[in-house]
Amino acid sequence: MEKISMAIVGGGPAGLQAAISVAEQGFQPTVFEEHPRIGTPVQCGEGMSINAFQDFSIPTKNNEFCVREHKGCQLFFPSNKVIYGDIHAFMIKRDIFDQYLANKAIEAGAEIKTATKVLDIKNISEGLVVKTNGKDNTTYSSEFLILAEGARAKLAQTLNFHPSQPLIKAFEYKIKGEWGEDLEFYFDAQKYPFGYCWVFPRNNETNVGIVTTANQMKARLDSFLKEKKITGKIVKKIGGVIPMNGPVEKLALNNIVLAGDTAGMVNPIFYGGIRIGMTSGKFAGKVGVEYLKNKEEKIEYSTQQYTQYLQKFQFMKSINLKCHTFFYGRSNEFLTKLGKVFDKQFVNQIEKWEKVKTFGNLLKKPSLLRNPRGLLWIYLGFKIARDWGF
Ligand SMILES: Cc1cc2nc3c(=O)[nH]c(=O)nc-3n(C[C@H](O)[C@H](O)[C@H](O)COP(=O)(O)OP(=O)(O)OC[C@H]3O[C@@H](n4cnc5c(N)ncnc54)[C@H](O)[C@@H]3O)c2cc1C
Structure with a gap:
């Protein structure tokens, strides 16, 4: 059995960033x-x-993974109502980005x-035994594990965590040509329940996808393409699942911590x-190193510290799930009314007089005001999603 100090299972962004943190x-x-x-x-x-680029000092220029910068988004509601936002994001080549993290x-x-x-x-009791299918089916003994x-x-x-929260399916086409302008999100409670369709223009191509709890995803995405008259050649199809309800409760257990999708670390709006x-x-990497250092010095250490470190971030707040449940639980009638109130407005830059006008529009739709707490959850949840949704 080969001895290692820390095993990390998974070479995606979460596992690789954990590895960077530990190695550094x-x-x-x-x-x-x-x-x-x-x-x-x-x-x-x-x-x-x-x-994400700023948090981890990742350059946005002179790299091989940034293909296009977007400084705005458009949120479409039924009846073609649209709300503008100021999401600032990059379209990346995800394979090259992950390889960049691996090299780091x-x-x-x-x-x-x-x-x-x-x-x-x-x-x-002696530690963790990690069995792999690698060369000679090597088994490793490790003191700490990041899953x-x-x-x-x-x-x-299998290790007594309970990440069996619902997973939502996502399906995407990579399409030739640039379709759409900004990052576009299309909400419709009937066509894409609990999700949306997206149009993300890149450089000479566009990612168009759907995330929803409904079945027949391909048929739904195909009719979305028809509706939007997106006729470019489909060059690639991809799909996968995403944790739907945000971070799981139990994140750590003695010498094991969960990170990334395994821990439900996904924004439940976008x-x-x-x-x-x-x-x-x-x-996870920080806690792993603290665990190893304290073990060396025979000092008691609780990996529950991990939850405390994360708790200071907005993505851990319960408001995210409240917004998810309320917003995605509304009918198209509600979404249309909401869309009408904010139609063609830049939600992050509503000027004083527009605020008065918007408030007046809201008063004209008393059914929206029936649940003011719900509106507040939507406001706060989307604000967090703007910063943490990608
Ligand atoms: C269709 C789709 C579109 C999405 N779009 C976006 C987006 O635009 N922006 C965004 O921020 N997020 C998006 N997401 C979510 C995002 O991709 C994930 O949240 C992110 O990849 C999570 O990173 P991770 O490292 O936790 O997991 P992953 O990226 O899934 O990495 C886990 C790794 O573990 C490996 N692995 C699993 N089991 C084992 C094992 N037993 N032994 C060894 N290796 C193992 C896997 O091969 C994989 O490489 C999207 C998801 C989907 C499905």
Whole structure:
């Protein structure tokens, strides 16, 4: 059995950022990734907030993964009502971005074992035993474990975590040509319940996708393309699942912590998880190093500290799930009325006189005001989603 100090399962943004964090603190983590090449297959709409770049000092220029910058978004509601917002994000090449993170981790001192699937993990009194299908089916003994194995969280479930929250399906076409202007989101409670369709223009191509709890996703996306007269050639189809209800309750257990999608680290409005996943990875790595250092010095340490570190971030707030439940639980009648009140307005820049006008419009629709708390949740939830949704 080979001895390692820290095992990280999963070479996605969460696991790789965890590896960077650990290695930068002077320890050598081992990342296990089942696919032969980091970043592939891509299962992502590839939108990433400017905040993620800033948080992790990632350059937006002179790199191979940024393909287009967007400084605005358009939220479409039924009856073609549209609200403008100021989401600042980049369209990235997700495979190259993940490889960039992997190189950063390796340069800092991490080891990455690709084509190595972790089959089983046992937590015994002597430590963790990590069984892989790698060369010679090597088994590793590790003192600490970060599970960043994605949304399905299969290993986490065998280790007494309960990430079995609902997963929502997403499906996307990469289409030739640039369609749409900004980052566009189309909400419709009947056609795309609990989700939306997106149009993300890139450089000479566009990612058009759907996320919803409804079945027949392909048929729904095809009729969306027809409706929007998006006729470019489909060059790629991708799909995947996303945790739907935000962070899970139990994030840590002695010498194991969950990060990224495995921990439900996804914004439940836009269902983006790159930035939140990387943030959780960073703190998973911090806690892992604290655990190892304290163990060396025989000092008691609780990995519950992980939850406390994360709790200071807005993506952990219960308002996100309240907004999700209320907003996605509304009918098209409600969404249309909401759209009418804010139609063609830049929600982040409503001038004084427009505020008065908007308030007047709201008063004209008393059914919207029936649940003022719900409106407040929508306002606050979308505000957080603007910053943490990708
Ligand atoms: C269609 C779609 C579109 C999306 N669009 C966006 C978007 O535009 N912006 C955004 O921010 N988010 C988006 N998301 C969500 C985002 O992709 C995820 O939140 C993000 O990838 C989570 O990172 P992660 O590292 O937690 O998990 P992942 O990226 O899923 O990485 C987990 C890794 O673990 C590996 N693995 C799993 N099990 C094992 C094992 N037993 N042994 C070894 N390796 C294992 C997997 O191969 C994988 O590489 C989208 C998701 C989907 C499905």
